Amino acid sequence: MTQASGLTADVIRLSRAAAVDIPPATLEMARLCVLDWFGLALAGSREPLSALLRDSALADGARPTASVVGHGRAFSPRQAALVNGAAGHALDYDDVNLAMRVHPTTVILPGLLALAEAHRLSGRAVLEAFVAGYEAAGLIGTALSASHYARGFHATGTIGVFGAAAACAHLLGLDEAQTAIAYGLAGSQAAGLKAQFGTMAKSLHAGRAAEAGLASALWARDGMTARTDILEHPRGFAATQTDGPPAGRVRWTGYELDRNLFKFHAACFGTHGTLEAVGELRRKGVRPEDVRAIRLKVDAGADAMCNIAAPRTGLEAKFSLRFNAALALHGADTADSGVYADAIVPRPDLQATRALTTVELAPPGWPEDVTEVTITTLDGRTFVQRHDISLPQGDLGRQGDRLHAKFLALAAPVVGRDQAKALAASISRLDHGADLFELLNLAAPPTRLTRLATYTDD
Known part of the structure; x- marks a missing residue:
């Protein structure tokens, strides 16, 4: 199998290495990203776009192995990634990373949750894969997103799909060669235009990136072929959608996740x-x-x-x-x-x-x-x-308090205050033995929990 080379290989190796021995503060930031996203996805599940996508998925039919937040376990992993990714961005209230110009969590996390639920994987594995995907998107975004974004591309959909593919590939245990193929498949599905800002299509970009990243990793695992140098190829992503790849080797300068910015206004x-x-x-x-x-x-x-x-x-x-x-x-x-x-x-x-x-x-x-x-x-x-707006909140504890309050304000109207508190507590234990299956049960309204019990994960 052809090995990845150049920019693509550098990003894969650096982002995979970043997911080993993750510092406690960086893990805490990852948990805060998850907490913030669940509140937004629960509130976003009531938006018209979410209902439209759920109805479309149910009409298509699927084995019920993955949950859509605010609805229940009635979907395939790809369907869940699409709907959850769009729901998390529907209010335009989700986190931001300015180096990559991406709303990162809502493209990276949904595919991980769908895979982990379907395959009964641990919360710790999800967080490690989230870090790998985040750092991959950060490396690509830092190298390419300035000119890419200036051309009119919505980087959440276009850069974000690589982060989603990298995260899912990590969770699935793909090797470097398979991960490079996942990048190649993701690059051919990268889509999103700033012309859509102010419409439902902007949130659809996030959902499609989450779905495409998941699909790319699964296809690569199952043997589909693609270019392994998609970022730097003369007719690849950088050459066609940016001013070109960086002149030198890409370097990792510390966790981009530590520079994540949370939103406390529900606007762009x-x-x-x-x-x-x-x-x-x-x-x-x-x-x-x-x-x-x-x-x-x-x-x-x-x-x-x-x-x-x-x-x-x-x-x-x-x-x-x-x-x-x-x-x-x-x-x-x-x-x-x-x-x-x-x-x-x-x-x-x-x-x-x-x-x-x-x-x-x-x-x-x-x-x-x-x-x-x-x-x-x-x-x-x-x-x-x-x-x-680029200055992050320096105190993680204070930021956590603000995000907890934001989460309850968004989640409680959907699942009730007591269940929202239980969900927040479960997220706080995500890498310490929290039951991911039960966590996702808590992200469904109480009236749907009985229905969930009728489904199997075989």
């Missing part, structure tokens, strides 16, 4: 600088009725990501810098995903503030993750506030 991450900066000015006493004009200075890349000028739906509002400035100035609780409902978009006071807001695209050299907000008041005063 590119709007968070605006939400934080305007929110801070509101806390300093600026009120909507006093404002003459608002100017948002952002990196030019935001224009293709979150600059919908006049959103018409709640989904579009998540990708509108102007509308999020209005929400923040009016004190809306943007941690509540319900704020981004279609009904709120035409609200006259929000529309009036949105109309006072302009977006200035900064020239080259402006820090990519910094937003500067300037508010001029009717009496001639000027207020300026900056926020850098």
Whole structure:
């Protein structure tokens, strides 16, 4: 069998090595990623896209070996990966890694859960495979995603599929040659365009990446062939979808997972600088009725990501810098995903503030993750506030407390508060003997648990 070479081989070997002797703090970050994702997937299971995908999967028929969060064990592993991946991204409230420009957990975790459930694998094995997949996506994203994302690709779907394939290959115990084939198969399925931001298709990108990554690993295990140099081949991923592969060898500089960023506003991450900066000015006493004009200075890349000028739906509002400035100035609780409902978009006071807001695209050299907000008041005063969204929360304990509160707010309406607490406790023990099968039972509403018992995993 042809061995992988070049960039593909480097990524495979470095990411596999990263999953050995994982530091305790990095494992804790992985558990926090899992906790955050389960809350989002439970809440996202109520979104129209999730219902559509579940209905489609059930109509196709499948052996019930894998669970869809918020629904039960009625699906094949590939179906579960698709639906769960889309559900975890449906609220656009899931974690982010800026080096790879990917929402990583919702593409990497669903396939792992489906495989582990179907094959009764351990929570520790899932976490180790998650780390391997995360670091693979981080290495590829750091090397390729800047020009790739600038061309209009949605990296969650395109870079993320490699992370999903790497994670599933690790969980299945594939060797380096088989893993390289899984990468090759994943590269031929990498898809996602930023033109879809503000529509259900954006979340579908995440679901398809999770499904394709799982399928690629299974196909590679079963003997399908593909190029083993998909990243660096002259007509491969880097050559066709980026400015080209890096000139030298790719190097691992520490766990990219440690730099994972969690979201505490239920909108596109590119709007968070605006939400934080305007929110801070509101806390300093600026009120909507006093404002003459608002100017948002952002990196030019935001224009293709979150600059919908006049959103018409709640989904579009998540990708509108102007509308999020209005929400923040009016004190809306943007941690509540319900704020981004279609009904709120035409609200006259929000529309009036949105109309006072302009977006200035900064020239080259402006820090990519910094937003500067300037508010001029009717009496001639000027207020300026900056926020850098790239700075992680340094205290894991405090971050864990915030994520636990976020998880309960999202999960309790679906499964009840007591069951949500039990699910969080089970996730905290994921690498210490937690029963993954029972954990996934806790991710189904109580009314469905009896139905689950009628299924078998043979």
